[in-house]
Amino acid sequence: MAPVVVADDVRKHYGDTVALDGVSLAVEAGEVFALIGPNGAGKTTLTRCLTGTRDPDDGSVSLLGASPGEAAKERLGLLPQDFAPPERLTPRELVAYYAALYDDARDPDALLREVGMDPDVETWYSELSGGEQRRTCVAASLANEPDVLFVDEPTTGIDPAGRRALWDVFEDLADTGTTVFLTTHYMAEAERLADRVGLLADGELVATGTPEALVTEYGGEQYLAVETTADPDALDDLGYEVRREGDALHVVGVPPEAIGDVAAALEAQGVAFDALTWSEPDLEDVYLRLADDPSVVDADEEEVVA
Known part of the structure; x- marks a missing residue:
């Protein structure tokens, strides 16, 4: 048709x-x-x-x-x-x-x-x-x-x-x-x-x-936000990428079922934190990323099919 x-x-x-x-x-x-x-x-x-x-x-x-x-x-x-x-x-x-x-x-x-x-x-x-x-x-x-x-x-x-x-x-x-x-x-x-x-x-x-x-394709990875003043290097042993975003460290790629394991590891390493917040990307993340930098998209990948 x-x-x-x-x-x-x-x-x-x-x-x-x-x-x-x-x-x-x-x-x-x-x-x-x-x-x-x-x-x-x-x-x-x-x-x-x-x-x-x-x-x-x-x-x-x-x-x-x-x-x-x-x-x-x-x-x-x-x-x-x-x-x-x-x-x-x-x-x-x-x-x-x-x-x-x-x-x-x-x-x-x-x-x-x-x-x-x-x-x-x-x-x-x-x-x-x-x-x-x-x-x-x-x-x-x-x-x-x-x-x-x-x-x-x-x-x-x-x-x-x-x-x-x-x-x-x-x-x-x-x-x-x-x-x-x-x-x-x-x-x-x-x-x-x-x-x-x-x-x-x-x-x-x-x-x-x-x-x-x-x-x-464009939303980024799910992550766990750890509200802490600790340096990202303090979380090297977690097995995930860690980067600072404002007042929190983002532990990237953490699935929801692993949140408890990460919290236990933080406590075992003596890393003090105020809160843990798990987030996953949505269409707003896609919008913000691509509207800000359209060059992220390869010309051959404009049509994305699930």
């Missing part, structure tokens, strides 16, 4: 500023693809090129097997980060307004309940909280039950409970075959939702892969 979203060597400039510098990717039907990267990395520009609201200066884009301008609009959903709907409508009126654009739209009340909003609320959109506004907008973007959904920072301004409720919505969409392309600054969001993650830095897609594969 052909991918439903394709970018091939896409380039975009704004004057002397390079927004996208040869980005290529392909997203399969039913896949959740999360695009992460620092502010200014080109995430919004890439989303706009993929959806046809911006034309690339070079390269090509395909959406549902056609150019974005020719793709069937009734099969697409789009929620931009700067979406500004009519403000003097209640949540139900606003979702109904967008649902009326389609012949076979979903029920506005059901959509609002799905995103955690009360359809009977009579408050104007302009007077809703930021999180309520965003949830209402997500509901509106689902009015046509899209085959492909683009959402740019979908949970910005939403409290943790509301964020998790929307995660359930996106997961249910993917389970029923909807392709979801999202940009996010929340690494936990990308780690939970995405089948694959792409990290964009300085207009280039630095690495793509499953969250697990990216963490394994």
Whole structure:
């Protein structure tokens, strides 16, 4: 089956500023693809090129097997980060307004309940909280039950409970075959939702892969932080790499089942410590490492597969 979203060597400039510098990717039907990267990395520009609201200066884009301008609009959903709907409508009126654009739209009340909003609320959109506004907008973007959904920072301004409720919505969409392309600054969001993650830095897609594969390849090793004033040389006999990080020594590569053995060894060697904290890498570690130094990635290893 052909991918439903394709970018091939896409380039975009704004004057002397390079927004996208040869980005290529392909997203399969039913896949959740999360695009992460620092502010200014080109995430919004890439989303706009993929959806046809911006034309690339070079390269090509395909959406549902056609150019974005020719793709069937009734099969697409789009929620931009700067979406500004009519403000003097209640949540139900606003979702109904967008649902009326389609012949076979979903029920506005059901959509609002799905995103955690009360359809009977009579408050104007302009007077809703930021999180309520965003949830209402997500509901509106689902009015046509899209085959492909683009959402740019979908949970910005939403409290943790509301964020998790929307995660359930996106997961249910993917389970029923909807392709979801999202940009996010929340690494936990990308780690939970995405089948694959792409990290964009300085207009280039630095690495793509499953969250697990990216963490394994670029996240670093698990470690035990030992809060102590001791010198790293005092722990030479532990059998692990030891380095100082701030107020702690990091004993690198310690699996969780070996924490007790390390603690016993520290006590046997007379190394005083205040606390032990075991940590393992996650997607945030990958983000911080690659966004700070994209050259870490070898050109032949950009696509990492679990």
